[in-house]
Amino acid sequence: MKYKKSILPSAITIALSGQAFGQTIQTLEKTVVKSQSIERDAVVEVLSSEELALRQVDNFEDLVKLVPGVSVSKGDDRWGASGFNIRGLDEDRVAINVDGVPQGETLKYESGQAYGYFKGSRNGVDIEALKSVEIVKGADAILSGNGSLAGAVNMTTKDPDDFLSYQGDDSGFAIKAGYSGENSETMTSLTAANRTGALESLIIYTYRDGNEFENYDMNGADIEGSAREIPDPQDTKLNSVLAKLIYEISPDNEIGFVGTYYKTKVITDTQSFNGGWYSNRVGNDISKTTRVGVFHKYEGETALFDKITTALNKQSIDFAANTSQHARFGFGGGITTDEDRVDTRAFNQDLFQVTVDLEKSFKFAQQKHKLVYGAEILNKDYENSQVRKSNSILNDKGWVESSSQALIPKSEADIYTLYALDTFNLGKTTQARLGARYDHYTYNAKADENYSDESGTLGEISFSMATWTAGIEQALNDSFSIEMGVSTGFRAPTIEDMYTTSGTLDDWNEVPNADLKAEYSTNYDVALVGEFSKGSFRLGTFFSKYKDFIDSEKRQGINTNTGETDPDGFFVNFNSDTVEIKGIEFSADLNLSRTFDLTPGLKTRVQAAYTSGENSEDTPIYSIQPFNLTWGISYDQPEGNWGVHTYASYTAGKEDKDSFTIDENGEKTYPLYSSNAATIIDLTGYYNITESLRLVAGVYNVTDKEYYRWDSVRFVDQGDMRPGIGVTDNGIKRYSEAGRNLGVNVSYKF
Template identity: 30%
Template sequence: MKRPPCVLAMAIASCIAVPALAITPAESDAPQTLDTIAVRAMRDKQRSANQNVVQMDAAQLQQEQAESMEDIVRYVPGVSIADMGRFGENGFNIRGIEGDRVAMTIDGLSMAEGLETARSYEFFRAGRGGVDVDSLKRVEIIKGADSISAGSGALGGAVVFTTKDPYDYLKPQGNDTHLGFKAGYTGYNDQALGSVSLANRTGLVESMLIYTRRQGHQADGWYDTTAVRTGSARRTPDPIDHDSTNVLSKIDVVLGDAHRLGVVYERNRVENLVENLSRVSAPGYIERWGDDHNDRDRYGLRYLWTAHGAAFDTLELQADRQDTESRGTTRIVTGSGMSSTPATANSSRCTLAATCWRAEDRDTEQTLDRVALDLDKQLQSGIAQHRLAYGAAWQRRQVDFSAIDYRWNNVGALDTATVDPSQVPSTDADNWNLFLRDRIGLDQDRLQLTLGARYDHYRYSPRLDASFVDPTGTVRQVSFSAPTWQAGISYAFLPEHTVWFQAGRGFRAPTTGEMYAPTSTAELTVVGTGQTVSVPTLAANPDLDAEKSLNLELGWRWETPKVLLGVSVFRDRYDDFIDTLATTVDAGTQYRSCSRGACTVRNGYSVTSTVNVGQAIIKGVELEGLWRLDERWLLRGAWTHNHGELDDGTPLNAINPDRGVLGLSWQGLDDRVRITGNLSHSLAKKRSDVAVADDVFGSTPEPFLSDAYTVFDLFGSYRINARVRLNAGVYNLFDTRYSQWARIRNVTRGDFYLYGYATDEGIGRYSEPGRNLRMTVYVTF
């Protein structure tokens, strides 16, 4: 049987890229039991049938010294991190689609959905939940729609995380114990890290515990000095104290050759204490601090049955609960205005001589309960070999939000504590789905077909209470369904040449924030009658549809034992994009509104709501190549070009400039030393590819654009002995000054502190780190 191209590529790369002291059992020469092989075949299988999948295992992540989500995609063209500013990473950008439009799963469980208050104020933005790199044994980055495996959000791609298992550290059979230590330092954010891994097999029980702690600071920019300490002209990043811990524990009970029962617990805690110096400008803000927490807890049960029966070969049943909480507290010392809207006799004016404190507390909690059944079956039908995967799942996501504003007067006494209206009502979002996928091999697998279908049903059940009042009457229970499909074909028309084509329909269900944004009304007077009426100004949209995508991709691969070369072209169409728009209602009637003694008359009134809008098209081409020069040298490269715009010709700002990576790796004959040099190059972002919107003052400032850049990284590993390995690297070796479009595209040019502006000098705080070092030591017993 011909090995799939992506597997061959990884096999070649592993000859060089795998660290010298691996801690996975795949490197062991000991015989494996049938049960161990069956377990790995089920748990370690590639989840996606997509042709364009980038896979990275724990060994590759260690070799590249990846310590964050941004590190994971450093050498993956066409993929970047969606930057959240003060709040850190917020998911992935794949081919110009980002945020909740890119699905993220961990062991099959969806990550939290995004939620934010006013973006320009940067008071709160909920993270999707933290994942620590040290807990992962594999990451799959899926380019193109694949809702069948990744579910809602996989419009243009998905990122699938798979965590480590006890058997990743143990011998294939018999009692065994593993103890591992990792200590490291990353220079660009002054991060010290430590990790301990324990694993044991005693009789029928396999267990594992991984504990990781990280302490660091803000990511450096290229500049290390600034002429202006505060405000939008600050050239260095705002100071941040970063602290994170991650615990992953698993216990498996092997009940026999056919049955395995497992328990998993995962705990992730991330805290960032931010001194927002770039937002400080007297007399408005004298001090501004952000204290942000992102917590995630996961509990789960797994049951695996290796039956090789008529209906299925393996059955996996899992039940999980995941709690995700994001808390953002913004503390401000202000020197202007009142401590609050005067509510008590203690209310007093704030001045530079008599300052006042404010605090904005924002909190969202999401609980996800999920039960999933996955089965697979291989069977022969005439000349066709079928590899079936099918199953069903049910899940309920509970979303809640709270906000409290505190005001202290200028003598330090608490003036008011106001419970703000909730950003969303408490909501239960129920979903169930069914899926079936068949990979069909014909002509000894020279011709391979993939056919798949999935059906999802959603129901949103909001609960109105004192913290979320809906005067418009537009918030109510909503249900909708979303069918999706996937089809693909590949044909090896020559022994070393394969052409392939795939098509897929993706979808994204609306988030709770999109379904039920805050609602409000206003009192207006009908000019013709003098009648006072209450009209909606912010309204929910119960008729919202799921976003949809149609992804088409055509590719060719030339594959030999030493060379892999591939090219693919794609066209992705996105329909029913969800956006927030203001529309004019009843334009034939004149309405009068009065505020602070001034009155205005307009035709109709404006209602802001989330709606399905327009269509977007993204096209592109991707190149990949591997060349095993000999047993010691490996050359690899990749390049991607994307172009996207709305149906009216407006460019999509989330599209990153063309980017490529060229890497050369070498390993010693005794396999003790491995060295890799990676050259990354990006083109500049053109002004013609950027759509500029008016800022909050109604002006249209010129956007900041990223220049072309070339960065060289040099890293490697040295196996000191059988138990100790040292990894080290110099990143941005030639100290190149550059900025990435993904970071600067949301920055507004101007000299104003409140809305996240930056001057031509201040944009320097968004630059990437200059030359920086990393070092990691691994010890195993």
């Protein structure tokens, strides 16, 4: 077929050309990144499936391990990843798209996190299904959409012709098996692709079976309660299916179908939660993401477009957290509760999306223009429920079912989007970009049997957002250029942001606020870029300004029933003052073989990122990651039969001056635990036993360093997903990262 197959709805992602079997892709992050002739004003890192395979990437933490300034937001191993952290902002403030389809929103219910019952996460795609991953640093509303305040992660799934010859009838099959020592996970992936006449097909099935992620010392105290030093026992199972059918109507015209299925089941014996009132707690959590879509592509020179892509997608994300435990407590010296419980908290998100994306090249006033533009219609439905089944030994009623107020009301969102981005030349050495986007949101929240509208705030809410981007690239000579860009992003308030509530009219704990504005960011990037025959580099600085940042604060108010001031106060979300984040980023590639006249195939790469930021009260942004630097040296045999790659990653420790909060009395509060400075070395290698059979193996944390990630420990003293028992004695050890561990996989293609 004439062009590579990929779905390009609301976001336009990087499509990588095929690579030799034994080669990796090292893409220097640049302000201007070309993707099918499309350029943008953002710093972008592109990772191909080939690079992910050689690094044995099994999860999203592995994915961003060597990308400074980017990490994975994580609560604990029961809930897994809740999104990405880019340039100091995380979770819903970083957009996540798969084939242009937005992924789920988080649902954390801040006031209930201490009980550890529920945390809805965002991601629903397996690494083996991905062709490429585009990591965008900086605001990117034009191409990445809602949530791209600080950046975006845009993923593209594989296509049939990734496994087939360029043309003609053909079939391709692949089998891959792997083992990861950090969580004793075994993985099996099966792929089948076919082209018969004008019809192409693909199916990829992946199964993973693993245990808890190890900490540094798995011989630590294996006890129950807050002093537990090793992770809670866990059993995880994952099933993933990607299926595609593409029919070529003509060389420039095709129609396709895509279907995905992603299901995880995680059983966690949460022994660290046992103690005091609760015992025998076990979490049984199921997350399922399904998507079906159809798309049509047509290439032909018309007055309006040279290429048009239309797509319809229907996605459903269902998450159920089931917690069984025994509860025994009382007040006034007597036992008031002694029962077995099963609590089920479900969060369902359904999405229907229609997108039209167009590309047009033309000449105007002697200037060459590349215009991409399009529209999107998006409908989202949200529903949450909380159900408890209890069996009390204090009476003989048996199992009794009851429902609690849902965390959010049943809601619907209708979203309409228009966007355009034009790239054009200004003379022979200057290139410019201008883009704009318009989004209109209508939320409709209703009371039902799961959510009563005691506060009287439910109803229909509408608002609009306009975002834009502008950039310029000026060549100084044949080797150096200056890149400057201004980009904007936004995050619409979520249903949780607006309607989170707890307590009653007599005594509110958390009050809803349906008048929230969308968060808005403006990002400035300036960089010096050098490109030479032996390597390249980029030295850049950025400054990001955020307004209407959604935050929570404790307030005093009048009790609506008594007319008196509530002595305990209540929490409410509000749009805060300006937040500012700035930083420096550096990356460089050097061909060592050319530089020192050595055997071909020896290369090195260095990347570093430093970020700092504070709000209007000069309080540091808690989620900003410490300084990080990675250095890699790789050797790939010129014939591509084998290669060895070494990666060293240095992360500074988190300092108190960068991680304090200010309480309601104006006093500084510092974290109980911080991350430590650490240099971690990984060593991987591959060997092509035959043209079709490849072995990849790696040793990770080679020096067996004990270290803690800031994203793993920063919530401990805030009670996020840790109950009142928290962490005592040496219990913090269970949040350390894995020591030296091994990984291996074998793949066979035929």
